[in-house]
Every structure is written in structure tokens, then in C-alpha cells.
Amino acid sequence: MQRRNLLLGAILVASTALAGMPALAAGDPFKIGLILPMTGPFASTGRQIEAAARLYMAQNGDEVAGRKVELIVKDDASVADTTKRLAQELIVRDKVGVIAGFGLTPLAMATAPLATRAKVPAVVMAAATSSITEQSPYVVRTSYTTPQVTSKIAEWAAGQGMKKVVTVVSDYGPGLDAEKTFVAVFGAAGGEVTETLRVPLQNPDFSPFLQKVADAKPDAIFAFVPSGVGAQFMKQFVERGLDKTGVKLLADGGITDDDILNGMGDPALAAITGFHYSAAHDSELNKKFVADFASANDGMRPNFMAVGGYDGMHAIYAALEKTGGDSSGDALIAAMKGLAWESPRGPISIDPETRDIVQNVYLRRVERQGDQLWNIEFETFEAVKDPGKTGS
Amino acid sequence: MSDTTLSHPATAARPDAGQRASRDLLRRGRLKPAEIVFWLATAASFFLLPDRHLLLSEIVILGLFALSLDLIIGYAGVVSLGHGAFFGLGAYVAGLVSVHLTGEPLTGLILAALAAGILGLATGPLLLLRASDLTRLMVTLGVAMLLLEAANRAAWLTGGADGLQGVTINPLLGRFEFDLFGTTAYAYCLIVTFALFLLARRVVTSPYGLSLLAIRDNALRARSMGIPVGPRILGIYAFSALIAGVAGALLTQTTMFVSLDVLAFHRSADVLLVLVLGGVGYLYGGLIGAIAFKLLQDWFSAITPQYWMFWMGLVLMVIVLIGRDNLNALPRTLMRRLRREDRA
Numbered sequence: 001m002q003r004r005n006l007l008l009g010a011i012l013v014a015s016t017a018l019a020g021m022p023a024l025a026a027g028d029p030f031k032i033g034l035i036l037p038m039t040g041p042f043a044s045t046g047r048q049i050e051a052a053a054r055l056y057m058a059q060n061g062d063e064v065a066g067r068k069v070e071l072i073v074k075d076d077a078s079v080a081d082t083t084k085r086l087a088q089e090l091i092v093r094d095k096v097g098v099i100a101g102f103g104l105t106p107l108a109m110a111t112a113p114l115a116t117r118a119k120v121p122a123v124v125m126a127a128a129t130s131s132i133t134e135q136s137p138y139v140v141r142t143s144y145t146t147p148q149v150t151s152k153i154a155e156w157a158a159g160q161g162m163k164k165v166v167t168v169v170s171d172y173g174p175g176l177d178a179e180k181t182f183v184a185v186f187g188a189a190g191g192e193v194t195e196t197l198r199v200p201l202q203n204p205d206f207s208p209f210l211q212k213v214a215d216a217k218p219d220a221i222f223a224f225v226p227s228g229v230g231a232q233f234m235k236q237f238v239e240r241g242l243d244k245t246g247v248k249l250l251a252d253g254g255i256t257d258d259d260i261l262n263g264m265g266d267p268a269l270a271a272i273t274g275f276h277y278s279a280a281h282d283s284e285l286n287k288k289f290v291a292d293f294a295s296a297n298d299g300m301r302p303n304f305m306a307v308g309g310y311d312g313m314h315a316i317y318a319a320l321e322k323t324g325g326d327s328s329g330d331a332l333i334a335a336m337k338g339l340a341w342e343s344p345r346g347p348i349s350i351d352p353e354t355r356d357i358v359q360n361v362y363l364r365r366v367e368r369q370g371d372q373l374w375n376i377e378f379e380t381f382e383a384v385k386d387p388g389k390t391g392s
Numbered sequence: 393m394s395d396t397t398l399s400h401p402a403t404a405a406r407p408d409a410g411q412r413a414s415r416d417l418l419r420r421g422r423l424k425p426a427e428i429v430f431w432l433a434t435a436a437s438f439f440l441l442p443d444r445h446l447l448l449s450e451i452v453i454l455g456l457f458a459l460s461l462d463l464i465i466g467y468a469g470v471v472s473l474g475h476g477a478f479f480g481l482g483a484y485v486a487g488l489v490s491v492h493l494t495g496e497p498l499t500g501l502i503l504a505a506l507a508a509g510i511l512g513l514a515t516g517p518l519l520l521l522r523a524s525d526l527t528r529l530m531v532t533l534g535v536a537m538l539l540l541e542a543a544n545r546a547a548w549l550t551g552g553a554d555g556l557q558g559v560t561i562n563p564l565l566g567r568f569e570f571d572l573f574g575t576t577a578y579a580y581c582l583i584v585t586f587a588l589f590l591l592a593r594r595v596v597t598s599p600y601g602l603s604l605l606a607i608r609d610n611a612l613r614a615r616s617m618g619i620p621v622g623p624r625i626l627g628i629y630a631f632s633a634l635i636a637g638v639a640g641a642l643l644t645q646t647t648m649f650v651s652l653d654v655l656a657f658h659r660s661a662d663v664l665l666v667l668v669l670g671g672v673g674y675l676y677g678g679l680i681g682a683i684a685f686k687l688l689q690d691w692f693s694a695i696t697p698q699y700w701m702f703w704m705g706l707v708l709m710v711i712v713l714i715g716r717d718n719l720n721a722l723p724r725t726l727m728r729r730l731r732r733e734d735r736a
Contacts, residue, residue: 075693105553118572
């Protein structure tokens with residue numbers, strides 16, 4: 001009888017000890033679910049972000065505030081309902097503390113309500129439509145927003161005394177965002193957008209549009225196209241001799257994406273772009289980032305996607321450090337608000353009100369240094385907030 | 393009832409033929425043991441795999457979508473590369489109903505089904521103009537592309553490339569909330585799919601279904617036998633569109649989101665792949681194909697998120713090559729194999 005009681009007691013003790021284990025948060029691994037397009041047309045986004053996230057972990061160790069950090073990478077092939085399902089599975093099955101990634105706007109939009117419901121922070125590392133952070137109080141962004149960059153290009157253009165500009169954008173969400181911002185900001189600064197041209201997203205042929213531009217004889221042309229087709233755009237721009245006629249080419253920096261810039265050749269030299277990150281950014285931190293990234297990834301050059309992923313990881317690490325290992329969603333989000341740090345792109349911070357990124361926007365021109373092309377920054381707008389937010 | 397309709401003068405002269413036909417139909421209409429096992433296993437998955445309900449819902453939705461395609465390819469011989477149009481329309485209608493009308497799921501489901509069915513009726517006649525497979529591929533593909541571009545243009549209605557915002561679905565029957573684990577969603581998808589499966593099964597084992605088979609095998613001969621080929625094809629096409637619309641609506645309602653992606657070409661291509669994988673012409677092809685396709689995809693992409701497509705392609709090729717089959721023979725060999733396994 002006594003022995004049985006002893007046995008029972010032992011089992012009870014053992015079971016409570018086992019049940020008590022998860023409560024000891026310090027011993028638990030902290031999981032980050034990274035959902036990226038690893039296949040399909042946007043695979044390069046996923047490749048860059050994954051490489052950057054792994055680099056961050058290699059540089060900073062995989063332990064924060066006494067908790068081991070685990071990275072789970074999932075491929076959504078940029079299909080919105082897959083993104084959402086994967087996020088849901090990561091939350092309910094893998095019990096991740098944070099979901100991150102999101103290559104395109106619809107993917108982030110689909111997942112935002114889920115973040116609210118599950119109270120799990122979602123760190124947007126790529127998608128750039130302004131309104132994403134308004135979809136849920138649990139969304140934090142470490143990439144950039146289209147209006148943030150475009151508004152500064154427009155301001156700069158007006159400051160240079162340009163009066164007439166024609167816009168050429170790809171006909172999809174971010175392109176229309178850019179067009180809207182440029183027309184508004186450039187108009188407010190006293191310039192005039194004489195024509196707004198929209199090019200189909202699929203199989204674009206820019207020549208008829210560029211002919212229209214040539215006929216209109218503007219001071220400059222503002223372009224926003226997805227990074228992949230940027231090369232083709234600039235090639236046709238130069239082939240038509242537009243660069244010789246004195247028409248300036250202004251564009252969002254996605255057009256001279258660092259990842260593929262070297263393959264573009266001389267036509268890229270015509271572009272003046274505005275952006276938040278260049279692999280040629282002049283700082284110690286960035287030099288180390290570019291060198292480490294290249295050595296870990298077979299010579300690949302990091303682009304703006306990579307820096308978004310790298311800083312996203314930093315935001316997660318820093319927040320977890322701040323909460324002392326408490327991984328509840330509310331604590332993490334509270335900790336991320338107002339974070340400020342030095343990133344490879346320059347000083348950045350998370351706006352405590354909008355949870356969106358505040359960062360420098362640089363104007364750059366493409367220059368050849370040795371046998372490589374680089375985006376060289378020549379003017380800086382400091383601590384730019386997203387102008388797309390209501391009330392700012 | 394069917395006996396009296398069958399004994400019109402032509403068959404009355406040979407009563408045994410009419411009787412044979414009705415007996416044959418009855419036999420086809422009966423559920424076979426393997427089918428009962430299949431559905432029991434499906435129901436069991438609900439209880440045995442509680443943490444995979446999200447993936448299972450996705451499988452069931454894809455399966456239902458493939459089943460709808462099987463109705464036209466396997467039973468009427470109408471090929472389509474644009475079945476995603478109906479799926480996408482159903483998805484958008486369900487989303488819009490929830491945003492502007494009511495979050496009640498069944499209303500959205502029914503309206504989505506009707507909308508897709510009507511689109512099927514409206515575009516069906518295009519398939520009859522030129523009854524060649526290539527033309528039909530082109531026409532269906534064209535309809536799907538038109539719809540995609542229309543949805544892209546109508547950003548004020550559909551949210552354009554950003555996707556439709558604000559889709560919220562009320563609890564099912566006012567009681568079962570759509571939870572994070574996808575349990576309600578899975579039960580909902582399963583029941584709707586099972587009900588539509590029974591309906592589809594009833595349709596293809598009816599005299600109407602038999603006439604479709606005759607059209608599939610030889611349209612010219614069917615016409616000369618007095619079967620009204622056009623209306624028959626139109627009917628099954630609209631019915632198939634309706635089911636595809638329901639599948640789309642289920643996707644919207646269980647994920648509470650809809651974006652242009654539902655109308656994208658890869659939906660139509662995937663569903664065709666799934667159907668070929670599972671086999672055409674016996675209704676289970678779509679469901680089995682969806683299970684195999686999704687599980688393989690889930691498994692490979694968990695192992696290698698970057699290169700899973702390569703392995704997926706390899707496996708699909710091996711399956712098709714080992715089966716050394718075309719579209720029509722696959723189900724038969726599969727069934728034969730299944731039967732052989734049953735005996736072993």
C-alpha cells in the first residue's frame with residue numbers, strides 16, 4: 001500500500017514537473033516563422049531575405065535573453081492563401097513567437113488579420129504598400145514604403161528646377177501608388193506632370209511608351225517598374241537615344257536593384273534613382289554586411305530585400321532582449337515600437353505610432369568602379385517618415 | 393419513374409434493352425464498398441489529425457475544384473484551361489457578399505454558386521461554336537484571362553492587386569465560429585464537398601449522365617441517335633461551373649481573404665494537373681489527385697523550401713511515365729491496380 005502511494009506520488013511529481021516545463025520560458029526555444037516566395041517569379045526576394053536572416057543569426061548568435069532562436073523557413077510561392085495557411089500553421093502547430101517575411105503586398109494583407117487574432121507580431125520585410133501597417137496593430141515594417149521614396153524623388157526633381165515630367169509606371173498596386181505620390185508631391189512643389197503612362201505588368205514592351213515620352217519632350221521621366229524588368233526599360237530608354245536628348249531618367253531604386261545591377265551594363269548609367277539602401281552605402285557596418293553576405297552566399301550582392309530581412313531580424317532580436325525573453329505578442333510589439341538602431345543602410349527607427357520604418361532616403365546615380373556597377377549616393381534626406389499614412 | 397420514361401415506343405419494342413439500361417444505371421448508382429471506405433477514412437481524418445485541419449481544408453477545396461473539372465472533362469469530354477474563372481468568380485462573389493451584404497457563410501456560398509453557374513451558362517455556348525479541343529482550350533483560357541483583367545481593372549470593387557479587404561465571416565449556423573485551428577473550416581468544407589459529391593454522382597449515374605458519356609465517346613453518333621448534344625453539354629458545363637464556384641467560395645470563407653491570385657492561370661493549370669494525377673472520369677480522381685498533390689507539395693517544401701518544385705516535377709513525371717498513360721487510360725489502370733491491391 002505504502003509502496004503504491006510512493007509510486008503514485010513519484011508519478012505525480014514527475015508529471016507536474018513535466019507539465020511545468022513549458023512555463024519555464026527561459027528554457028524554451030523562440031521560433032521565428034519566415035514565410036517567403038522561394039519559388040516562382042519572386043524567388044529572388046525570398047533568396048535574398050533568407051540569406052540575410054541567416055547571416056544575422058550567424059553574426060549575432062542564436063541565443064537571446066537566455067532563449068535559443070530557431071528559424072523556420074516556408075515557401076508560399078507568392079500565393080496569398082498559401083501565405084495565410086502557412087502563417088496559421090506556424091502559429092498553431094509550431095507555436096512561433098513571430099511571423100516574418102511577406103514578399104508582396106497581397107501576401108502581407110492576407111496575413112494581417114491573422115496577426116491580430118492570434119496576437120502574434122508580423123514583421124514585414126519586403127512588401128511596400130503604405131497601408132499594410134494599418135491592417136493590424138501587430139504589423140511592424142522593416143522594408144520601405146513606395147510613397148516614402150517617391151515623394152523625395154519628386155521633391156528633389158522640383159528642387160533641381162525641373163518643370164515638366166512624364167511618369168511611366170507598371171500597371172499594378174505599387175506602380176499606381178508611386179504615380180499618385182509623384183503627381184501630388186511634384187505638383188505641390190510647383191512642377192507639372194504632363195502625362196501619366198501605365199504599362200501592362202505582363203510582358204511589357206516599353207518602346208511605344210518611350211516614343212510618347214520622346215514626343216512630349218519633358219525635362220525628366222519618372223519610372224516605377226518591378227526590379228526584374230528595370231533592365232529592359234533602361235535598355236530601351238538608351239536605344240531610343242532619350243539619354244542624348246537631355247531627358248533625365250528618375251526612378252525608384254528597384255529599377256537598379258543591386259542584385260542584378262551588374263548584369264544591366266552601361267544603359268544603367270543613365271538612371272538617377274531614389275532609394276533607402278545601396279550596397280555601396282559608405283559606412284563600416286555596411287562594408288562588413290556586404291562582405292559577409294557575399295562570402296556566405298557565393299559572391300551574391302545584398303539588395304534592398306536583404307537589408308529589410310537583416311533589419312527585421314534585428315528588430316526581433318532587440319525586442320526579445322528588451323522584454324527579457326518574454327515572447328508574448330503584446331510585449332514584443334510594445335518593445336519594437338520606437339526601436340532605433342544603426343542599420344547597414346544608415347540610421348533607422350520604428351515609428352512608435354505607425355509601427356512603420358523611419359529612415360534616410362538617398363538619391364543615387366549608377367557609377368562604374370573597376371569592373372562593377374554601383375549605386376552611388378549623392379544626396380540624403382534624413383529620417384523620412386511614410387507620407388502615405390493618414391494624418392501625416 | 394425512370395421505367396416509365398424509358399418505355400417510350402422506341403424502347404417498348406425491345407423491352408429487355410430498356411430494362412437492361414435501367415438495371416445498369418441502378419447498379420452504377422449504388423455506393424461501392426471502396427467508396428464507403430474512402431469517405432469513412434475522410435471523416436476519420438477530421439478526428440485523427442486535429443492539427444492538420446488547415447492543410448486538409450485546402451486539400452478538400454482543391455479536390456472539389458478538380459471534381460468539378462472532372463465532370464466536364466471526364467464525362468462530357470470538354471477540355472478546359474480556364475476553369476479557374478469560375479473558381480475565382482465564386483471566390484470574389486463570396487468575398488463581396490461578406491463585405492457588402494452579410495457575413496453569413498451559407499448565403500455567400502449559394503450566391504457564389506449561382507453567379508458561377510450563370511457565368512458557365514453564359515460562356516458555355518462559346519464552346520459549342522467550334523467543337524474542337526484546341527478551340528475549347530483557347531476559349532476557356534481567354535474567358536479566364538478576361539475575368540482576371542476585369543478584376544484587376546475594377547480595383548474599386550475588388551481591391552485590385554492588394555486583394556479585397558475586410559472579409560469577415562460570421563459563425564457557421566450562428567454557432568460554430570471559424571477558429572484559428574481550422575476545425576470549423578474543415579468540417580464545413582467536408583460537408584459541403586460530400587453533399588456536392590453525392591449530387592454530382594447522382595447526375596452522372598442518371599440517364600442524363602449516360603447520354604453525356606455517349607457524347608464524349610462520339611458526338612456525331614450521339615447526335616444521330618437523337619441526343620441534343622448542345623443543351624446537354626451546356627447543362628453539365630454550367631453545373632460544373634457552379635461547383636467550381638462553390639470551391640472558390642469555400643476558399644474565401646475559410647481564409648477570409650481573396651486576391652487576384654484566385655483568377656490566375658496557375659489555378660486552372662494546377663487543377664488540371666491534379667485531375668490528371670488522380671485520373672479522369674470516375675469522380676474520385678480529383679479528390680485523390682488533390683490529396684496526393686498537396687501532401688507531396690507540403691512534404692517536399694518542408695524539406696527544401698527552395699527546390700521543392702524540382703522534386704515535385706520529378707515525381708509527377710515518374711508517376712505519369714510508370715502509368716504510361718494518357719488522360720483517358722489512367723483511371724482504368726489506377727482502378728485496376730486498386731482492385732488488385734484489394735484482392736491481395
